[in-house]
Amino acid sequence: MILICLGMGENIKILVAGDVKGRFKELLDRVGTVNRKNGPFQMLLCVGNFFPDDYEPGLEVTPSPIPTFILGPGKPTQLPYFQNSTGTEIAENVTYLGKFVVYMFRTTRRMETR
Numbered sequence: 796m797i798l799i800c801l802g803m804g805e806n807i808k809i810l811v812a813g814d815v816k817g818r819f820k821e822l823l824d825r826v827g828t829v830n831r832k833n834g835p836f837q838m839l840l841c842v843g844n845f846f847p848d849d850y851e852p853g854l855e856v857t858p859s860p861i862p863t864f865i866l867g868p869g870k871p872t873q874l875p876y877f878q879n880s881t882g883t884e885i886a887e888n889v890t891y892l893g894k895f896v897v898y899m900f901r902t903t904r905r906m907e908t909r
Contacts, residue, residue, distance in 0.1 A: 807837050807838070808833075808834065808835070808836045808837055809836065809837065809838050809839075809840055810826060810829060810836045810838070810840070810861075811839075811840045811841075811842060812826075812839060812840070812841045812842070814843035814844045814869075815841055815844065815845045815846075816843075816844055816845075816846070816847055816848065817845075817847035817851070817854065819856055819857040820857060823857055823860065826839055826859070826860070826861065827860065835861075836861055837861065837862070838861060838862045838863070838864065839859065839862070839863040839864070840863075840864050840866070841863060841864065841865045841866065842866050843869060844868075844869040844870060844873060845865045845869075845873075845876075846873045848870065848872055850872060850873070850875045850876070854876070855886070856885050856886035856889050858886050858887035858888055858889065859886070859887070859888040859889050860888070861888065862888055862890070863889045863890065864890050864891075864892050865885070865889070865890065866892060867891065867892070867893070877891055
């Protein structure tokens, strides 16, 4: 699992993770550490294989402390985990974006007047 920090100007900071392979606690521990040192991050984007290679019925996804988005199954063996191809929340703060979803993420920026 690899975490990459992306800063997009001053408005939004994104963490990007590669293969998680079902190691949810390890991922979230790492996200917490990186978030404390370099955050706050507004979102985690999981671009690799989020679930284990072999299907495990009843596998529970750990809720995430920051909004987490999964791009989708990387292997055919992971298809059973993705019940809804149009996007769905699979755990608290963990969302599968689906094939056709565009997610609008808004961050507020406090403006000070002089």
